[in-house]
Amino acid sequence: MQILHSRDALHAALASGPHPVLVPTMGNLHAGHLALVARARELGAPVIASVFVNRLQFGPGEDFERYPRTLQRDAELLEQAGCDLLFAPDEAQMYPTPQTFHVRPDPRLAGELEGASRPGHFEGVTTVVLKLLQLVRPAAAVFGKKDYQQLMLIRAMVEQFALPVRIEGLETVRERDGLAMSSRNGYLSPAERAQAPQLQQALRALAARARECTELGQLPRIQAEAEQDLRARGWEPDYLSVRRRADLQAPADDEELRRDAHLVVLGAARLGRTRLIDNLEF
Secondary structure, three states, X not given: OEEEOOHHHHHHHOOOOOOOEEEEEOOOOOHHHHHHHHHHHHOOOOEEEEEOOOHHHOOOOOOOOOOOOOHHHHHHHHHHOOOOEEEOOOHHHHOOOOOOOOOOXXXXXXXXXXXXXXXXXXXXXXXXXXXXXXXXXXOEEEEEOOOHHHHHHHHHHHHHOOOOXXXXXXXXXXXXXXXXXXXXXXXXXXXXXXXXXXXXXXXXXXHHHHHHOOOHHHHHHHHHXXXXXXXXXXXXXXXXXXXXXXXXXXXXOXXXXXXXXXXXXXXXXXXXXXXXXXXXXX
């Protein structure tokens, strides 16, 4: 596996041959990331993974400085997984001049849920992803569905800018107890780690109650009760919310709850110092 640190080296490595498949990451890799690489390999093109901790998507007081940088281990894992190229730039390579041009995603999607809890986050995400797509020019890029809203925004950005890349979404990879794999799980203490599956359990319970709703007006109360239940267990929830999969807006009417509509329940909550997110389609 080639490890590339500069844009010039990246361009030279990609100058000939087929368009690759890109797996963008911030490093500190786990089995969920390696599943993305495995899916990328199935697409039949060279696989390039990127490792870059993107300052633009971290807000004030978030964990940019303490986010784990584990490049040597990441490179070993990627090579074992069959990755062909690793692009691991520093900030001077990704942002050689101040990034004064930013992608500003549609606030109807980006301003909800994670966007409301983390203002500016999705602007940073879409800006760096657009830049990576321009640098790598992949035929496809693979993202995990754990970051559900992010995946939707990236798909919308690619469609609206007519970018010649296919966006693949891979199902969330989970631990045996149901916890969604995340680089931030390493922040959890042993006691918190034992408690962490409660977030997924809360989402499952909320999805079941939502399917039993007969009136849309009941949904805010049910969501508030789900948040209160987590709070009673020592969590600090940002949101637990039932939305349409198509646009992440709330269900439009009673009928949409009662029929077999395509819905998703999404949640974000802090356990100690660690903020976890998850979702469940139903």
